[in-house]
Every structure is written in structure tokens, then in C-alpha cells.
């Protein structure tokens with residue numbers, strides 16, 4: 001039952017978490033160069049040997065722009081708006097999209113709308129910091145700017161490693177393919193069909209957006225939640241089963257050691273008690289044993305029936321238990337025979353206790369107005385080794401009491 005509840009709760013939690021992460025709050029990070037730690041600059045092709053010039057403008061509505069005079073003479077003239085994302089770089093794989101709005105205009109070689117090229121420059125595998133200029137691994141997306149007049153969304157997996165860079169860098173096997181977990185520079189610039197002349201690129205905003213929690217992290221968290229919950233459940237369940245078993249065993253042990261009619265200990269209970277005394281050592285000694293046997297019990301059965309006999313046995317047992325301290329063991333030895341084990345009690349003390357009990361039993365109101373008496377035998381053991389002998393001596397003393405007229409206490413001193 002508890003397992004069903006746990007599975008139901010975990011399932012609901014999992015579905016809610018996945019749904020909330022997909023549909024609920026999003027995480028976003030501006031990458032427009034105006035956030036502290038980021039830097040904006042206009043870059044042209046002069047360091048590569050070109051002659052183009054680019055400079056940056058602030059737009060009245062908070063955006064930025066570059067104005068660029070592309071000059072022929074260099075094989076691939078270009079200019080771009082470069083955003084330095086800071087020394088630590090940004091893990092683009094933790095976001096679902098790079099979102100921005102821009103406009104591009106300028107002459108083209110093919111008469112088509114101008115292309116825009118977005119670069120993500122990332123750190124290579126094992127590359128030391130700081131990365132020298134030109135040492136980054138470039139990833140790019142190129143598209144026609146007509147589609148860029150409004151907001152554009154690019155997924156990290158849409159970026160490919162620039163083919164010219166691949167040619168220049170025969171890759172180690174682990175470097176093949178995109179690596180966007182530490183991007184240091186985002187740049188937006190002219191594309192392949194740019195013709196010499198004046199080009200403008202306006203950037204209104206740029207930001208990274210993602211789920212509130214990266215999907216991989218969320219899945220790992222949920223997996224851990226399931227595993228930990230099930231392990232805790234299994235541990236608790238095993239402990240509960242162990243406790244049930246122990247209770248059951250205790251219960252069985254008690255039944256085995258108890259007389260069903262009087263609920264007193266039986267012989268097995270006496271043996272266990274003696275064993276415990278032995279374990280406790282000398283502290284319990286001297287121990288006295290009192291053996292007692294109800295007088296002429298057969299006559300009660302014969303005269304009043306077995307049920308009355310049983311009622312007498314039960315009342316007799318209760319009276320013994322009631323009048324003796326809890327630390328003493330009161331047991332039914334068999335039939336109408338009873339036994340009392342008294343710790344730290346001498347034979348003299350046990351004899352006095354037996355006499356007091358005898359008086360109290362005589363004063364009891366018995367079924368059918370019966371007058372119940374018993375014969376008592378007392379003996380003392382001073383060490384655990386004497387217990388067996390003590391038991392026999394108490395039994396013998398009880399028989400002496402029978403023989404000498406019943407309703408009396410005999411002691412072996």
C-alpha cells in the first residue's frame with residue numbers, strides 16, 4: 001500500500017517537474033555586450049590584411065549598430081559586431097536558444113538580401129586561459145537577413161564548426177564537432193555575399209534563453225529522487241519486516257513458555273528464568289524455591305466437576321501472582337502443582353513468605369464455598385550450581401508436608 005502511494009507521488013512529482021520546467025519559468029541571460037563583464041566592439045578585416053573600416057553606433061532605442069565600409073582588395077572582406085562574454089565564458093549547452101533581433105543592410109554580390117553570419121568562439125579541449133586572439137574554435141550560422149528583420153532564435157545545435165578552421169586545424173579526434181560549453185565571444189557580421197560599400201547591422205537585443213533547469217540536470221535530479229526514495233522505502237520496509245518478525249517470535253516464545261489456563265509461566269518458562277539467573281551471576285543469590293501442591297484437588301474435580309476445578313486453579317494462580325512481588329517467578333509446574341522462585345531470598349525468608357501466602361489463600365472466597373489449602377516445600381540455593389538440587393529438595397519438602405498432614409510449610413534448611 002505504502003509502495004503504491006510512493007510510486008503515485010513520485011510519478012505525479014516527475015510529471016509536474018517536467019511540465020513546469022518545459023512550460024513554466026524560463027532562465028535568460030543577456031549577451032548583448034551591455035551586461036557587466038561583457039564588452040562590445042566593432043571589428044574589421046584590417047588585422048587580416050584587409051582595408052575595410054568599421055565603427056560602432058549607439059541606437060536611440062537602446063540597441064547598438066556597426067557601420068562598415070567594406071573595401072575590395074582582400075579575399076574575404078568582412079566586418080562584425082563583437083561581444084566579449086567575459087573571462088569565464090558561457091556554457092551555451094545549458095540554454096535552449098540564442099534569441100536576438102537585428103537588421104542588416106548593404107550591397108551584395110548576387111543581388112540577394114545581405115547574409116548575416118553569427119560566430120560563437122569557444123575554448124578548445126584542454127586549452128589554457130587566457131586564449132590568445134584567434135585561438136578560439138569558431139562555430140557559425142549564416143542566413144539571409146530578410147528573415148532577421150524580427151526576432152531570430154538559434155539552437156546551439158544549429159551551429160557548426162567553421163569549415164575553414166577545420167581545414168586549418170587537423171583535429172584531434174576529441175576536437176571534432178562543436179564545443180559550446182565555454183563560449184567567450186559572440187559576433188554578428190557580414191556574410192559571404194557582401195559586396196564592397198556601406199553596410200549596417202543593427203542589433204536590438206541578444207539573449208540566451210533556457211528552461212528553468214537544464215533538462216539534463218532535471219532528469220538526473222529526478223532519477224536520483226526516484227532512486228533515493230525507493231532505497232529509503234526498501235530500507236524502512238526491511239526494518240518494519242524485521243520488527244514484525246521479532247514481535248511474532250517474541251509472541252511465539254511467550255506462548256511456548258506460558259500455561260494457557262492460568263497464564264503463568266510453565267516448565268519451559270521456569271527453565272528460561274533459571275537460565276537468566278545463571279547469566280546474571282551471583283547477584284541474584286541466594287535463590288529460594290517454593291513448591292506447592294493443592295490439597296485433595298481430585299476431590300474438588302470429583303465433587304464439583306472439571307470446570308470448577310479449572311476455576312480454582314485460575315483463582316489460585318491469580319492469588320499467588322497478586323500477593324508476590326513482580327521480581328519473583330510464579331509458575332504452574334503441572335496439574336495442581338505450582339512453583340515460586342524468589343531472588344535474593346533465604347530459605348527462612350521464603351518460609352515466612354510461604355506462611356503469609358498460606359494465610360491469605362485461606363482467607364480467599366473460593367468457588368462453591370470451597371476451603372482450599374496447599375502443601376508447601378521450601379529450599380534455598382546459594383549458587384547457580386545448586387539450583388537442580390534445590391528444586392528436588394523443595395519438591396521433597398512439599399511431599400513431607402503432604403505426608404505430615406497437608407496444609408503446612410516444610411523447609412530444608
Ligand SMILES: Nc1nc2c(ncn2[C@@H]2O[C@H](COP(=O)(O)OP(=O)(O)OP(=O)(O)O)[C@@H](O)[C@H]2O)c(=O)[nH]1
Pocket residue numbers: 261293294295296297298299301305306307308309310313334335336402406
Ligand atoms: N480441573 C482440572 N483438574 C486437573 C488439571 N490438571 C490436573 N487435574 C487433576 O488434579 C488431580 C490431582 O489429583 P491427585 O494427584 O490424586 O492429588 P490430590 O487429589 O490433589 O491429592 P493430594 O495431592 O494427595 O492432596 C487429578 O484428578 C487431575 O485430573 C486441570 O488442568 N484442571
